[in-house]
Amino acid sequence: MANASGYVLDFERPLVELEKKLAALRALSASGAVEVSSELASLEKKAKKLAVEIFGSLTRWQVVQLSRHPSRPFFLDYVQHLFTDFVELCGDRHFADDRSIVGGFARFDGRPVLVLGHQKGRNTKESMERNFGMPRPEGYRKARRLMELAERFGKPILTFVDTMGAYPGMDAEERGQAEAIAVNLEVMSRLRVPIISTVIGEGGSGGALAIGVGNRVLMLENSIYSVITPEGCASILFRDAAQAPRAADALKLTAKDLSALKVLDEVVPEPLGGAHRDPAKTAEALGKALRKHLTQLADLSPEALVKDRYEKFRAFGVFSGR
Template identity: 50%
Template sequence: MRTYLDFEKPIADLESRLEEMKRLAESSNVDVSEAVVTLERSIDKLRREIFENLTRWQRVQISRHPDRPYTLDYISLMCDQFIELHGDRTVRDDPAMVGGFAELDGQTVMIIGQQKGRNTKQRQHRNFGMANPEGYRKALRLMKLAEKFNKPIITMIDTPGAFPGLEAEERGQGEAIARNLKEMFMLKVPVICIIIGEGASGGALGIAIGDRVYMLENTWYSVISPENCSTILWRSWDYKEQAAEAMKLTARDMQEMGLVDGIIDEPLGGAHLDHDFMARKLKETILKAISELSDMDPQERISQRIDKFCSMGVVVDSQVSH
C-alpha cells in the first residue's frame, strides 16, 4: 500500500475515488471509462501543480519517504555483480555503512553508502543509517582497497547524521570522520559522491569528498537538520519549516551556491514512485562521470578536488582599506 505525505492528501483523495470508480465498473458492468480518463487527467494535473511548487520542507519530507530507494536497492538494480565487504579491522562491522566491489556494465567500481532500514527491526540493525566510527573506518579501508586496485569509488549519502552516542564518541567519532576527509582528498582514483536522501552534517561529509558531487532532485544537504536547527533557535521543533527555508538546503540551493556539481532528476512525485527509473538515471550519471574522470592524470584530479572544496565559503572583501 502506497504511503502518502501530508501535502499529498488531495492526490490521495482523488486516487481513492479513482479506485472506487474502477471497482464499481467491475462489479456493475457500467461503462465509466470517460469519467476514469477525466479523473486521471485531474490527478496528473494536481500532482504536477503540487510537485512543481514544493517548499524546502516538503523536499525534506520526500527525502525521508519510507518507500524511497536506499543504497542496497540501487546496488541491486544497477549492478551486474556485488560483493559486500565487512569490518573495519579494528572494532567490528557497522551495518549502517555498506560497501563492496560491484560491476556496472563491465566497469568494476567500489560502492560505499549509508543504509537505512525498511521496518523497525531493520532500522535498529542499521541504526537508522547513523554510522559509528567503525563505519567510517570501514569506508576508508574500502576506499584504500579500491585505490590499490585502481578502481573508481562511488559513495551514496543518506544519513540523518553520524551516531551521536557516548560509545561512538569514546571510540573516536570525530577523528574517524576527520581522517576520512583528509584521506579522500588524496585518493588517486576517481571519486563520485551522490546524495540519495538525507545529507546531514559531518555524518554525510565523511564519505562525500569527491571529484563529482551530485544530489538527487528531492534531497537535502546541510550542517544540521531543520528540526534540530529549530530546536536550537526557537527551543521547539515547531519552526522546522521556517528553518528549512532559511537554511537553503535543497539540491537547487546547493547547485546555485556552487557546492554540488549537478542535480539528478527524479520521477514526478519522487524517487520512491519508480525505483527502476531512478536506478537507470543514477547509473547513467555514474558511468558518464567515470568516463570523464578516467582520462585525467591522478595528480590533476587531486589538485582539482582540493581546489574545489577549498574555494567553498571563501569571502573576498573588496572594501578593505589599504
C-alpha cells in the first residue's frame, strides 16, 4: 500500500511508478472494458520482486531517510491504533506546555498505562506547533512530572521516541536544557514501575534518551538511534554535511546494528517498504511486542524493576585493555 502524502524517496521511486501502473491496470480490469488479467498478474509479480530487491538490502543512509519519511506514523497515530480512553495531561507546572512531547493516561488491552512520546507535525503549521519534534526543557519536565505521577499510582510507562534531538536554541539553554535531560535520566533510573521505551522514528542524542531509560528498549525496523544525526556527525568529522551517508555507516545507528550490539531487546518488524506503507499493520506488530514485554515485567517487584533497569544499562559497552 503506497503512502498517502505522495512524497517519494529516490530509491523507492521505481517501485512507486510500477505501483501506479498496477493501479491503472486494476481500474481497467474492474471496469471490464479490457481483459488484462495476465498482464496484471505479471506486473504484480514484478512489483513484489522489485520491492524485495529495494527494501531487502537498504543502506544505513536509506534507513535514515525512511525513519524521517513525512508519512511515517507518529506517536499520536500509535495512540489512536493501540490505546483507548487517552486523556492528555499538559504543562510542566513551572513554565509552559511543550507540544513536542505529548503524554497522558490511557488503556492498553483495558489496562491503565501512561503513554508518552515525541510528536512531530505533518505540515508547516503542525511542525511549528510541535517544534519539529524537538523538546525544550519544559517538555522534559512535563515528561518527568507525568512519569512520577504514573509511579505514584503504580501504572506502567510506555514511551515512544521520535526526535532529531533536544532543541538547541538559546531560550532552551537559558531554561536549563542539559539539567532537564539529566534529571530525567536519574528519575527514570529509579522509577518503581515497568518502563518500555520504543524508538518509532528518529532517536537523536540526549533528546531521545531523556525518555528512553526503560526496562525494555524496542526499535521499529526502519528507525534509527544515535548520539548525533549523520549530518551533524559529518559536519564535525568530515567538515561536510554532504558526507552524511558516510557518517551513517560509521555511527551504526540502525535497529539491526544496535541489536547486534545488544542495546535493544527487540526489533519490531515493519511492512515491506516501511511503516508509512501500512501504519495499521505496523501498529499491530508494535502492540504485540508491547504486550509480550509488559507481561514479562508484570511479575517483577518494584525493587526488581529498578535493579533490572540498572543492570541493563550498566551492561552496555565493551571495554578494551588497550
